[in-house]
């Protein structure tokens with residue numbers, strides 16, 4: 001028997017595969033493998049796209065007690081937010097004072113020291129940065145005041161109460177500091193009272209103070225009223241009261257009062273640079289049409305003459 005020459009044929013390992021768009025996707029029946037594939041499924045066209053991170057636009061800065069920054073959000077809506085930088089000169093150096101997120105944010109408030117400050121913004125996401133915006137500036141103002149402003153001669157009127165005639169003698173003399181007096185003689189009616197609000201007391205309103213306030217201010221911080229007042233004698237207890245109005249006398253603040261120290265003319269101050277008399281004020285509140293000061297003479301005795309030399313108002317505000 002002839003020996004059979006055996007031919008050993010190595011078994012052929014066939015691994016079927018699938019081609020899609022010329023790319024090996026996976027071996028069928030084999031362990032799947034991962035392939036990075038930058039391919040648009042609709043077109044089978046691989047594309048790497050590039051984009052530019054957009055800075056915000058329309059950046060503005062408004063000064064006052066603090067600085068209000070506003071802008072239009074970056075169109076790069078997937079960015080994280082903004083890097084905010086500040087300098088004291090347009091050319092810098094700029095230092096980062098914080099980040100503002102999310103990217104849809106359109107403003108923030110900064111509270112730097114008094115002075116002028118410059119700001120610029122950069123949109124960011126991780127280490128990616130947009131161009132930086134053109135610097136804008138604003139100024140933090142320090143509080144200031146109008147200085148003492150007297151009433152205007154002729155801008156006064158008696159209110160109801162007491163004798164009903166207020167400072168019946170030369171009322172306009174209260175608008176000049178010259179020891180020439182407006183006089184409320186024999187003030188008050190029966191039932192004389194040292195209580196400001198008592199109906200037995202004479203009252204008189206003054207206005208027309210030339211404050212010269214800016215049309216818009218950041219805040220009205222306080223109001224003081226100065227009254228130079230004397231009496232015809234020292235008897236009894238004599239109180240001098242002051243109220244303010246921001247609506248032409250429709251409503252009045254609570255009265256502030258002082259017990260006069262004696263008959264001689266003396267200068268008394270009501271309120272303070274941080275006291276707004278429990279009232280909301282704007283610059284417009286101090287117009288001749290709206291602002292009023294009312295004085296009330298409240299004494300324990302009849303036959304008392306009040307002598308008012310000077311009535312002036314100082315408004316403390318932040319521009």
Ligand SMILES: [Ca+2]
Pocket residue numbers: 163164165166167168184185186187188202
């Ligand atoms: Ca009177």
Ligand SMILES: [Ca+2]
Pocket residue numbers: 177178179228265309310
């Ligand atoms: Ca005086």
Ligand SMILES: [Ca+2]
Pocket residue numbers: 173174175176177178179180181182308309310
């Ligand atoms: Ca006077």
